[in-house]
Structures are given as C-alpha cells and as structure tokens.
Amino acid sequence: MTRLPDRRILWAVGILVFWLGGLGVLLQRELFRPHTEQLAEAGLRVTPGATFYAVLQKGEQIGFASTTIDTAGSTINIQDYLVADLPVAGKIHRASARIAVHLTRALRVTSFTADVDADLSPLRASGKVLGDTLLLLAIGGTGGVAPDTQRVHLSGPMLLPTLVPLAVALGERPKVGKTYTLPVFDLASMSTKDARVRVEAESIFVVQDSSVFDAASSRWRGALPDTVRAWKLGSEGNASAGFSGWVDEQGRVVRATQVLGLTLERRPYEVAFENWKTDALRRGTAVSADRDIYETTALSANKTLRENLQQLVMRLDGVDLAGFDVKGYRQRLRGDTLTVTREEPSSLKAAYVLPNGARATVMSVYLDAEPLLEVNDPSIVALATRLRGTDTDPRVVAQRINTWLYDSLAKRVTVGVPSAVGTLRSRVGDCNEHSQLFVALARAAGIPARVAAGLAYVEGKFYYHAWPEIWLERWVAVDPTFGQFPADASHIRFVVGGLNKQVELVRLMGALHITVLSSR
Numbered sequence: 001m002t003r004l005p006d007r008r009i010l011w012a013v014g015i016l017v018f019w020l021g022g023l024g025v026l027l028q029r030e031l032f033r034p035h036t037e038q039l040a041e042a043g044l045r046v047t048p049g050a051t052f053y054a055v056l057q058k059g060e061q062i063g064f065a066s067t068t069i070d071t072a073g074s075t076i077n078i079q080d081y082l083v084a085d086l087p088v089a090g091k092i093h094r095a096s097a098r099i100a101v102h103l104t105r106a107l108r109v110t111s112f113t114a115d116v117d118a119d120l121s122p123l124r125a126s127g128k129v130l131g132d133t134l135l136l137l138a139i140g141g142t143g144g145v146a147p148d149t150q151r152v153h154l155s156g157p158m159l160l161p162t163l164v165p166l167a168v169a170l171g172e173r174p175k176v177g178k179t180y181t182l183p184v185f186d187l188a189s190m191s192t193k194d195a196r197v198r199v200e201a202e203s204i205f206v207v208q209d210s211s212v213f214d215a216a217s218s219r220w221r222g223a224l225p226d227t228v229r230a231w232k233l234g235s236e237g238n239a240s241a242g243f244s245g246w247v248d249e250q251g252r253v254v255r256a257t258q259v260l261g262l263t264l265e266r267r268p269y270e271v272a273f274e275n276w277k278t279d280a281l282r283r284g285t286a287v288s289a290d291r292d293i294y295e296t297t298a299l300s301a302n303k304t305l306r307e308n309l310q311q312l313v314m315r316l317d318g319v320d321l322a323g324f325d326v327k328g329y330r331q332r333l334r335g336d337t338l339t340v341t342r343e344e345p346s347s348l349k350a351a352y353v354l355p356n357g358a359r360a361t362v363m364s365v366y367l368d369a370e371p372l373l374e375v376n377d378p379s380i381v382a383l384a385t386r387l388r389g390t391d392t393d394p395r396v397v398a399q400r401i402n403t404w405l406y407d408s409l410a411k412r413v414t415v416g417v418p419s420a421v422g423t424l425r426s427r428v429g430d431c432n433e434h435s436q437l438f439v440a441l442a443r444a445a446g447i448p449a450r451v452a453a454g455l456a457y458v459e460g461k462f463y464y465h466a467w468p469e470i471w472l473e474r475w476v477a478v479d480p481t482f483g484q485f486p487a488d489a490s491h492i493r494f495v496v497g498g499l500n501k502q503v504e505l506v507r508l509m510g511a512l513h514i515t516v517l518s519s520r
Contacts, residue, residue: 044105045170046076051252052272055084056263062086064273065264067252076103084262085280107166108132123419129154139371148374165233166251174199174231174247201232205246205254211268219278220270230254309489311520312340312457318513325452325496329474330489337517340489343476348486350394350472355446358394363471366448370498372419373436375443379424384444394447398470398478398485401441405434405480431466434481438468452477453505454494455514462514464505467491489519 048071055063063084070077083096101112113126124147128136133154138147168174179198208222230246245256245264256264315336316326332339352358358367369375387404388397410428420440423433435451442449448471456465467479467487477487494505 046071046107046166047250050269052267052269053253053264054267054272054276055082056265057086061276061279062262064276066269066272071105074105076105076107077101078103148369148371150371165247165253168197168199168233169231169247169249169251174202176200176202176231196235198234199231200234203230203232203246204228205230205248207254207266208268208271211270213270220268220274222268222271228254308484309457309519310342311518312489312492313517313519314338314492315515315517316512317515319508319511324494326494328493330477331493338492340492342489343486347474348395348472348476352394353392354388354394354397355392357392358446358448358471361448363448366450366471367443367446369443372498373440373443374419374421375440377421377440380420380440380444383424384441387441388445394470394472397445398442398447398449401438401445402478402480402485403483405438405441406483409434409437409480411481431481435466435468438478438480442468442470447471450475450496451498452491452493452496455492457490457492457516457519462492465491469496 046069048069050066050068053065053067054061055065063082063086065082066080068079068081070079078099078101080099080101081096082098083094085092085094095117097114097116099112099114102110104110109127109129111126111128113124116123124139126138126147130136135152135154137150137152139150176199179196205228206225207228209224209226210222211220212223213219214221228248230248232246234244246254248254252266253264254266316338317336321333326338327333330341330343332341350357352361358364367375374380384401387400391397391400408427409423411430412428418429418432418436420437423429423437426433429437439449439451450469451466452469453464453466455462465481467477467481469475469477477491477493478485479487479491494508
C-alpha cells in the first residue's frame with residue numbers, strides 16, 4: 001500500500017496557503033477577458049470584515065485560520081493567518097503562516113509578504129509589483145541570511161491566492177460549468193504554470209453568525225444561523241494548481257477541503273479559536289497512529305535500505321499515470337508493469353569534464369540557481385569547490401558529495417521548507433534536505449543535477465521519498481540520505497522537480513495499488 005504524500009508537501013504547500021491550493025495566480029488580460037475588465041468594478045464591491053475558520057483533520061480541529069480585509073479610499077489590504085498543530089513523528093508540531101497582500105481598489109497587487117514558521121526553517125517571501133510587467137521577489141532573509149532576490153517578468157495584472165475567490169465571485173455572477181484558464185505563480189517553485197479553475201456546483205449553506213458560551217460544557221457554540229449561497233470552485237488536472245472549495249457571493253471561503261485531507265470550515269471567532277485553544281492545552285504531545293501524518297505518509301529517517309536491490313518488478317493499477325515521470329533510463333513501463341533496474345558501474349561515466357564542461361551542453365539549465373537552491377551562495381560554492389578538489393570526473397565528485405552528505409547531516413525528520421543554505425547551516429534533515437543540498441552542491445561543482453521524488457520500497461512497504469539525479473551520459477539516481485551511489489532499484493520515480501511538482505503525488509494517494517512481482 002502506498003503512503004503519500006510527504007509531510008513536507010503538507011507544510012510547504014498545505015500550510016503556506018493550503019486553503020487556496022498553495023499558489024498565487026497571475027492573470028493575463030487576454031485570458032481573463034472580459035473578467036479582468038470587471039476587476040475595477042469588483043474591487044469597489046469589496047467590503048471590510050473578518051472571517052474565521054476551524055482547521056480540521058479527520059473531523060478533529062487542529063488549528064485556526066482567519067481572513068481580514070481592510071479597505072480605504074484607494075487601497076485594499078488583506079491579511080490571511082493560519083496556525084495548526086499537526087501530528088508528526090508521534091508529536092504535535094505547531095506551524096503558522098501569514099500572508100499580507102496590498103492592492104489598489106482595482107484589485108491590482110502592489111506588494112505582498114508571506115511568512116511561514118515551521119520547525120528549523122522559517123521562510124519569508126516578499127514581492128513588489130512594478131506596473132503589470134515586473135515582480136521584484138525576495139525569498140529568505142530570516143536568521144541573518146540575506147534574501148535571495150528574483151526579477152519575475154509579468155504579462156498582465158497579478159492576483160495572489162486570497163484574491164482568486166474575490167475575483168471570481170465579485171466579477172460576473174459565477175455560473176456552474178464556467179471554466180477559467182489561468183497562468184499560475186507557484187510560491188513553492190516561484191514559476192508559472194497553467195491552471196484551470198471550474199465552477200462545479202452551487203448550493204446553500206447554513207452558517208453561524210455569532211457565538212454564545214455554554215457554561216455546562218465550558219465551550220463556545222454557534223448562534224444566529226444564517227443561509228449563504230455559495231459556489232464550488234475546483235481545479236482540473238494538476239492537484240497543486242488552483243483553489244478547491246466553496247465560496248460565497250462576497251468571495252469568502254465557506255468550506256474547503258484540500259488534497260491532504262485538511263478542511264477549512266467557517267465558524268464564529270470564539271467557536272473557531274477559543275475552543276481550539278482550550279483543546280490544544282489539554283491535548284499534550286501524544287499522537288494516535290491513525291492521525292500521524294509522518295507515520296502514515298513519510299519515510300522515517302531511522303529506516304535504512306538494507307537490501308540494495310538490483311531490480312524491482314511491480315504492477316501498478318488504480319490510477320492514470322499520464323503526466324507522471326514514470327518512464328526513464330532506469331524505469332521501463334510496459335502496460336501496467338514497471339521494471340526498475342539499478343545502473344551498472346560501467347554506465348556511470350560522463351561525456352564532459354569539470355568544472356565547466358557541462359556549460360556547453362543542453363544540460364546547462366540544470367546548473368543554474370533556483371529559489372531555495374542557492375547555487376551561487378559563497379558557502380555553497382566554497383564547499384563544492386573543496387569537495388571537487390582537483391578532480392575533473394563528474395562521477396568521482398558526485399560520489400564524494402554524496403558521501404559527505406551521508407556522513408555530515410543528522411538524519412532527522414524536520415518540519416519546514418528545505419533550503420540548500422539553511423540545510424548547510426543546520427546540518428539536519430531528511431530526504432528533502434539531503435536532496436536539496438546535494439543538488440546545490442553538485443550544480444556549484446559543475447554537475448547538472450535535479451530532484452526526483454516518488455516511493456521507496458522499504459521492508460515490504462512503500463513510503464514517500466525524494467532523492468537527487470545527476471547527469472552523466474544519462475540521468476542517474478543517487479541517494480545521499482541512505483548513502484547509495486547509484487540509488488538501488490527500490491526507488492520508484494513519479495515526478496521530477498521541487499515542491500510544486502511533488503504536490504502532484506497526491507493524485508496517487510489512496511488510489512495507486514502496487515503489487516510486487518519480483519525483486520532481487
């Protein structure tokens with residue numbers, strides 16, 4: 001049985017803006033016409049106020065969220081806040097996220113900040129929009145580390161996550177069956193993608209407008225019920241792209257259930273916050289096995305791959321694998337049968353030499369810095385240079401980096417957003433930190449590298465796992481978490497890329513069935 005997705009997806013995407021699908025949206029004029037032309041009028045209809053939510057997991061409240069809108073003569077300010085106590089590795093971990101967006105009355109973003117505080121790696125992203133053509137983006141800047149700055153070119157007005165329901169509801173009246181095709185700006189990857197948001201249904205909800213204290217139970221309960229008309233917005237295709245939930249006529253969320261099984265439910269403030277605070281004080285740190293995100297979805301840092309499989313043959317069924325990176329040099333899919341074969345030592349050779357040989361190849365794109373992959377950071381460059389030494393063989397240097405990471409990083413589950421520089425400083429991490437730092441060091445040394453993710457077959461079960469791939473004469477999987485070079489056949493790749501791609505693994509959750517036919 002598969003165990004998906006990694007709790008890192010939960011924190012980096014689900015916690016950051018999980019109630020809005022973990023992304024921002026860039027709306028080009030031509031794609032949202034005539035909707036964009038109505039945004040100025042819609043902006044005038046935005047009303048100030050605060051909305052509160054209970055964050056639920058399997059029916060139990062584990063957190064609190066709020067959206068606050070302030071309006072002035074020419075500006076709109078929106079504050080989103082979420083805090084949750086999530087069960088990870090047998091303990092409760094608290095994480096919080098705060099997003100502030102500043103807009104004109106025409107719903108044009110002028111600036112925003114997003115802060116996530118989760119375990120070892122707090123993350124800050126801030127942006128300033130210049131006209132409709134340029135976004136100045138800064139990522140990081142916490143703990144004394146200088147932020148990584150980016151210049152993102154825009155092709156039209158920009159909306160961030162909290163504005164998507166507003167733009168849809170306050171423009172023309174939503175109609176069931178209508179679909180919006182939107183270029184998406186993903187805060188996890190800082191890149192754009194197309195998303196399709198569809199109005200799937202229309203219904204009436206009963207919500208509580210206020211609350212009263214019940215002395216007998218010492219809890220707050222809802223009062224003054226009211227009816228609210230709402231529309232269900234859903235995303236087609238990519239599980240990470242778009243909003244999924246019910247939105248009222250004012251563009252405010254009524255209820256949303258996201259890909260990780262967390263539900264956001266509108267409630268009065270006291271019911272949403274005071275009851276959760278009281279329960280949190282009573283809860284303690286013990287976590288039941290059926291609620292533990294880590295135990296049910298992630299690969300324990302204490303597990304080891306003992307078998308060193310040369311080949312694994314399995315049958316995959318239950319899901320459509322279209323769009324997944326299942327086929328590759330080491331993975332052969334025929335019908336529903338997937339065969340994973342570990343590379344032979346003779347195949348681990350490159351057609352280029354270090355340090356700059358790969359720059360002249362089509363793989364040079366895999367040498368560049370990316371958000372949270374700070375390839376050009378002095379500390380990354382210095383370590384990569386030291387590990388490379390005078391060697392010019394990419395295989396030798398990659399194996400040296402792999403060994404250094406295996407020996408130097410404490411293998412411990414972490415709750416945060418993996419950054420190469422942050423990992424190098426903390427020297428702590430699980431498969432995500434190992435992979436992120438490996439890719440940064442490899443690229444700094446001149447070796448094209450990327451992150452792969454999927455499943456690892458460990459002790460008869462499948463767990464989420466991430467590992468790097470390096471380009472020699474082909475893509476070769478390696479694993480600094482388990483100290484394997486190359487990675488053995490227990491690694492089953494489904495996606496290639498960072499967190500934004502790994503979110504797609506949720507499409508497999510609960511649906512993918514794997515039958516092992518043979519292993520050796």
